[in-house]
Amino acid sequence: MLYETPALEPVDKAVLEEIEEMRRDLKYRLAETHRWDGQLRRQLQARAIQGSNSIEGYQAGVEDIQSIMAGEEPLETSAPVAQEIAGYQQAMTYIQVLSRAPVFRYDAGMLNALNFMVIGHHRNKGPGVIRPGAVFIRDSDTGEVVYEGPDVELVPGAMNELVTWLNEGDLDVPGYVRAAMAHFNLVKIHPWRDGNGRMSRALQTLVLGREQILLPEFCSIEEWLGQQRVTLDYYDVLGEVGGRRWGPHGDTLPWVRFCLRAHHMQAQRVRQRLVEAGEIWMLLGEQIDADGLNSRTVSALYEVFVNRRLRRSRYQSDEGLSQGQAARDLRDLAAKGWLRPYGETKGRFYAPGPRMERIKADFAERVTPLRDPYR
Structure with a gap:
């Protein structure tokens, strides 16, 4: 029983x-x-x-x-x-x-x-x-x-x-x-x-x-x-x-x-994240273009935006790059103030730099509260 x-x-x-x-809305967006x-x-x-x-x-x-x-x-x-x-x-x-x-x-x-x-x-x-x-x-x-x-x-x-x-x-x-x-x-x-x-x-x-x-x-x-x-x-x-x-x-x-x-x-939270992901990606893309950096580096910045930390191997895998290409891209992003490196060798990772911190702060102020459907 x-x-x-x-x-x-x-x-x-x-x-x-x-x-x-x-x-249905999520399925439409994901299509x-x-x-x-x-x-x-x-x-x-x-x-x-x-x-x-x-x-x-x-x-x-x-x-x-x-x-x-x-x-x-x-x-x-x-x-x-x-x-x-x-x-x-x-x-x-x-x-x-x-x-x-x-x-x-x-x-x-x-x-x-x-x-x-x-x-x-x-x-x-x-x-x-x-x-x-x-x-x-x-x-x-x-x-x-x-x-x-x-x-x-x-x-x-x-x-x-x-x-x-x-x-x-x-x-x-x-x-x-x-x-x-x-x-x-x-x-x-x-x-x-x-x-x-x-x-x-x-x-x-x-x-x-x-x-x-x-x-x-x-x-x-x-x-x-x-x-x-x-x-x-x-x-x-x-x-x-x-x-x-x-x-x-x-x-x-x-x-x-x-x-x-x-x-x-x-579902409310996921829908918000999906909408926010598009806005963040487009905004970062515009900034990267203005800096004259490769458009693929947006994926590195997006990862740092949502997770606050990025390892070179993750970016390298996501974009199908060689180790040297990935390292150069991340070095360029750090030089432009987008990322801040920490640690050495296997423990090295990249956190938000001052320019990324400003964008994160702007988005943090735009949080839409979730609605309890039973209230």
């Missing part, structure tokens, strides 16, 4: 329609190719990885996460945290592939494989294998048990039921709602010894990807959930709806409503 999908109320249907409208699309997509994926891992206490900056995604050594993140980031990034990359796979079906083996990707470096935790015993979730501050998962004898049956539902259940329900319920049921079954929270959020993203709602990085709510104040609300609603022990019953609408709100708020 699983937690059941709730019936939506008129207010929820109105919020869902607004989300769909923003989705036209732009120079900044790849960097924006990479940034969104890094922020989703950052959000989901921060909920579990693994903190890393977006710049370091992008380095890990590129197979580079992070500048600030510790090795243990970098392992957590790399594992989750591998799982999310596989989810991107699965979202577009022409032949696809949910099964327990696939879910176990994703769990192995997430925590495979913790061999003592049985990655990819259903837990052998009971599981208790404790409050990190008090040590109090706040949730007890189902008895281990019930887990295989619950997982089989979840997989069957993923393939066949509630197919007439909006994708956002199905994804929310997939997340909720998996996190409450808590089938593995570790990685259950990240797996549940990853499964939600996969369901959305399979629904062809948008590319996973554009429809994930993991970044939104990773904000400290939202994370607290996230735990509160999981506890409120699911209770302290496994027992599918009660009203799951508060959970679905929480997820719809998160989708709405994140």
Whole structure:
């Protein structure tokens, strides 16, 4: 028995329609190719990885996460945290592939494989294998048990039921709602010894990807959930709806409503970033032309604008340059006051110079507040 999908109320249907409208707008905007699309997509994926891992206490900056995604050594993140980031990034990359796979079906083996990707470096935790015993979730501050998962004898049956539902259940329900319920049921079954929270959020993203709602990085709510104040609300609603022990019953609408709100708020944020990306790119292009610099250097400046840090290897890869070409471009940008170099050899990176800082300050004053759709 699983937690059941709730019936939506008129207010929820109105919020869902607004989300769909923003989705259609995003899809229309993304249909036209732009120079900044790849960097924006990479940034969104890094922020989703950052959000989901921060909920579990693994903190890393977006710049370091992008380095890990590129197979580079992070500048600030510790090795243990970098392992957590790399594992989750591998799982999310596989989810991107699965979202577009022409032949696809949910099964327990696939879910176990994703769990192995997430925590495979913790061999003592049985990655990819259903837990052998009971599981208790404790409050990190008090040590109090706040949730007890189902008895281990019930887990295989619950997982089989979840997989069957993923393939066949509630197919007439909006994708956002199905994804929310997939997340909720998996996190409450808590089938593995570790990685259950990240797996549940990853499964939600996969369901959305399979629904062809948008590319996973554009429809994930993991970044939104990773904000400290939202994370607290996230735990509160999981506890409120699911209770302290496994027992599918009660009203799951508060959970679905929480997820719809998160989708709405994140969609607003992504739409703002997409519009801002075009404005920033055009502005930087005009400045670079006036300075007589190569137009390709705009990609380096854009990276520094959104992430505050750039490594030569990232720019070199993005533009398909030789090491010498990339180094000369960055040296020219630093000489013109756009960038400021720090460090030496492998640890060298570029931060905003005085001219970039002024542009960043101008854009910082133009922030448009997000609207809570339920208020």
